[in-house]
Amino acid sequence: MPKKKKTKKIKVLKKSNLKKNKEKAKVKQKIPEKKTTGLGPDEKPEIKKIKKQPTEKKQYNLKDYVVYPKHGVGKITAIEKATVGEIDIQFYKIFIEKEKLTLTVPINQQAKLRPISSINQINKCISILKTKPKIKRTMWSRRAQEYDQKINSGKIYELAEVVKDLNKNTDIIADQSYSERQLFEKAYERLKSEFEAVLNINPDDVKKKMDKALGRTEVLQEA
Numbered sequence: 001m002p003k004k005k006k007t008k009k010i011k012v013l014k015k016s017n018l019k020k021n022k023e024k025a026k027v028k029q030k031i032p033e034k035k036t037t038g039l040g041p042d043e044k045p046e047i048k049k050i051k052k053q054p055t056e057k058k059q060y061n062l063k064d065y066v067v068y069p070k071h072g073v074g075k076i077t078a079i080e081k082a083t084v085g086e087i088d089i090q091f092y093k094i095f096i097e098k099e100k101l102t103l104t105v106p107i108n109q110q111a112k113l114r115p116i117s118s119i120n121q122i123n124k125c126i127s128i129l130k131t132k133p134k135i136k137r138t139m140w141s142r143r144a145q146e147y148d149q150k151i152n153s154g155k156i157y158e159l160a161e162v163v164k165d166l167n168k169n170t171d172i173i174a175d176q177s178y179s180e181r182q183l184f185e186k187a188y189e190r191l192k193s194e195f196e197a198v199l200n201i202n203p204d205d206v207k208k209k210m211d212k213a214l215g216r217t218e219v220l221q222e223a
Contacts, residue, residue, distance in 0.1 A: 059110060065197040066113045068103060069154025071096045073193040098193055116197050117156050125160040129213035133165045147183050156194060162187040167214045
C-alpha cells in the first residue's frame with residue numbers, strides 16, 4: 001500500500017508539469033517578433049520630396065576669378081536661381097574674357113572649378129619656365145595629345161610645363177610646325193591670363209615677365 005501512494009503522487013506532479021509547459025508555450029506564441037528597422041517604437045519612416053538641388057559647399061562669390069579647366073580663367077559675373085522640374089537650381093555665370101564666352105555652371109557642379117593660383121604657385125610656374133625643355137622621342141601625334149590633355153587639365157604646373165617644352169625661343173613661324181605653334185599659343189595665353197588675374201598688372205608687363213623666364217626676350221632683341 002505505501003508503494004501505491006508514492007506512485008500516485010508522482011503522477012500528479014507529472015500532470016502539473018505538463019500544464020505549466022503548455023502555459024509557457026502559449027505565452028511565447030502571443031509575443032510578436034521584433035523587427036529591426038533602426039527606428040524607435042513611435043517613429044515612422046518619412047519619404048521626403050526633393051525641393052532643392054543637392055549642393056556642395058559654396059566657395060565663390062560675385063566677381064571672383066575661377067579656372068574652368070577646358071576654357072581657362074573666368075570671372076563670376078552673376079549668381080542666379082532657376083526652377084527646373086520643381087527643383088530650385090542655383091548657378092554661376094562665368095565670363096571667359098579670352099574666348100568671349102559665358103558659361104553657366106550649377107553650384108552643385110562647382111568641383112569642376114578651381115580658384116586662381118596663389119603668388120607662391122605663380123612663382124613656382126616662373127621657376128618651371130626657366131628650366132630646360134624636355135625632349136621626347138615619341139611621335140608628334142602622341143605628344144600633341146599629351147600636351148592637349150595637360151592644357152585642359154586645369155593644373156597650372158602642367159600648363160607651365162607645356163609652355164616650357166614647346167617654347168622655341170623665337171617668333172619665327174618656320175621654326176615651329178602649325179600644330180606645335182597652336183598648342184604653344186593656347187597654353188601660353190591660358191598661363192598668361194592666370195598671371196594677369198593673380199598679379200593684377202598690365203598684360204604687357206605679364207608678357208615681358210613670362211618671356212624673360214622663357215629666354216625669349218634676349219633672342220628677340222638679337223633678331
